[in-house]
Amino acid sequence: MRRAYEEAGGRIAWSTPVTGVDPWPDGVRVRVAGGGETRAAHVIAADGPRSAVRRSLGTPLTGTTSGTDFVVVDVADAARPLPPERVFHYRHPGVGGRNVLLVPFRGGWRVDLQCADEKEAADFADDTAGWVAGVLPGHEVTWVSRYRFHQRVAERFVDDHHRVLLAGEAAHLFPPFGARGMNSGIVDAVAAVDAVADGDVGSYDRDRRAAAWQNCRAAGAACAHLLARTRADRLRQRGAALLAPFWEPAGRWLDSAPFGPPLRKVRY
Structure with a gap:
């Protein structure tokens, strides 16, 4: 993808954090760390959940955050890989009766462990080898994190001048069920490019925000089902x-x- 982008004339500016944007009717000024700036006709902002672009536009995220903490662990496949199927364990005995979601990916698994609070999540994150073996014996832990599930969507996906388009986690935050964040983010990017090319940025705001709320409701239903x-x-x-x-x-x-x-x- 990077090679295709560069062959099409695109330029990547590495190690240049964006600090904000200033949209006008005829373009956008992009501010970067160190006091520099650049100009563009449009900006597609995919700068993540703490989006500096979204903050500079003053666009809030609306929705809810779960009161339950989770530990997420990536593990590498064992010598004899398991069948690749999503499995949800209610009250798994290997982790003291806590809920566990197992999701396969190429070369390994993601393990989501539901905890009671922040302290419990921290304890489990500090001792992954001790409990992962009880859930997926023979698998090596490769990555660990803690988080809370968010169901939040930006109030607008574009600015007043239709020059800045929010995409991916700059525009919405979902629980990880069904890989909705990544998959919808890819669709956001394609739709944003098409909207700019077609000169119909307003349709991007309408259609992708509706899709984000649909994903939010589905992920929220899964969350409510498991949290009981x-x-x-x-x-x-x-x-x-x-x-x-x-x-x-x-x-x-x-x-x-x-x-x-x-x-x-x-x-x-």
């Missing part, structure tokens, strides 16, 4: 887990939330 915040939800979840080995619809309900494909297997 109310007593009724917890009783329903526990009852389904007890019935699932004997009654298939109960197992299907446990795995019915949009955690992401493939929806093949659930552990009780």
